[in-house]
Amino acid sequence: MYALIDGNNFYVSCERAFRPSLRGLPVVVLSNNDGCAIARSDEAKALGIKMGQPYFEFRHLEETAGLVCLSANFELYGELSDRMMSLAAGLGPLQEIYSIDESFIGDLGGIRDLTDRARAIRSRIYRWTSLLTCVGLAPTKTLAKLCNHVAKDAERKPGSYPAEFGQVCNWAEMTDATRQDILRRTSAGDVWGVGRRIAKQLAEQGIMTAWDLTRIPAIQARNEWSVVLERTVRELQGMSCISLEQAPAPKKQIACTRSFGHSITTLPPLIEAVSEFATRAAEKLRQGQQRAGALQVFAHTSPFRPGPRFYKSATIQLQPPSSDTKVLVGAAVAGLRSIYEPGYQLAKVGVMLLDLGSMAVEQGQLLFDAPCGTRDQSPLMEVLDRINGRWGKATVHVGSTGDAEKVVSNWRMKQERRTPRYTTVLAEVPIARA
């Protein structure tokens, strides 16, 4: 048996935990640059605001409907998530943290009064964090997700599902007739693993509900769609195909990307952005004790606006693999210079680290294989991580251009935006090396 414990309208709930006056009001949390909605309270959903909808399309509701729009505060959400996860872990022996607001609990087979326990955990989470959650219990992860969906809708959309399944929904306690009823009430597109495209293709063949989906032979699901859909079908039929992942798998890639508030046409601000992203990606890399074998940098124009399109990327091999901020920033800037062309209204740039390998293995190899002088300067990076961990992001950072004047002007631009306690240029990056 699996449980899926999931926070309701998570980011909004986090904001409300610290500002109880927001309860009962329509609230939306906005993405970076206040671009679009990434979380909505039930009241905001009732106003018709869609997930991912651009802010400018519903901003008028602030005046006409008392809508409250907040800029995202991911640090706050991360901390509340940690607390919620450690409380959720009390439900059973194994936990997989699936996303910032969801965790699967596994190996629940031997636990008596599971539904009652789930209710108790729910109320404990609420008492200690002010976060509302719903729990789905079932023999497969896909069914646990489905039961979680039922638990949410039964409560907030009266009539959608039987009210008894509100908040906590346990598949094991249902009769076959009830299970069939639940599956028939659930549209195929609401099943975990079925997105918009596949849902449309299924509908063209008359497969509209989760129940219809369970009726497809698994082989047909594989032949006409993919092994992914086959797995989903089997899981809906009660056969567990997706196992619990307790230890997070080592990352395969790390990305840092951002849209600009206003489009950019010149090189210097792009260099600054890309340097910042490479720096942050490098920090994530070192946190996971990894090195990157390649770095990709991209820049593109907005897909929503007319005008000439630009969508280019460059991949730079890192030989030897590295987790050194100076090396990664150098590679990112060199890559950016190689693709940059003036005359485009660029909306977004990003840095991705690829071919990640574990530090331990790499170091083992390096000890024997690497010529002298090719090892990371990890002591320097360690100091940098510690200082920034203690005093805040980018207290000390790497200068990103070879031109000292530009370093100074970048520094001045930063000064205007915020006041760092110390800013130290650790090194100028020799671009040629990257």
Next chain:
DNA sequence: TCTGGGGTCCTAGGACCC
């Protein structure tokens, strides 16, 4: 005027090899 960010997995097709 204004449209998120960060991931994973699968598949098809091309290049290359024997």
Next chain:
DNA sequence: TCTGGGGTCCTAGGACCC
């Protein structure tokens, strides 16, 4: 000029998730 079959590896793109 004509011409096989099978395998691997890599990459780009599509689809999905939150």
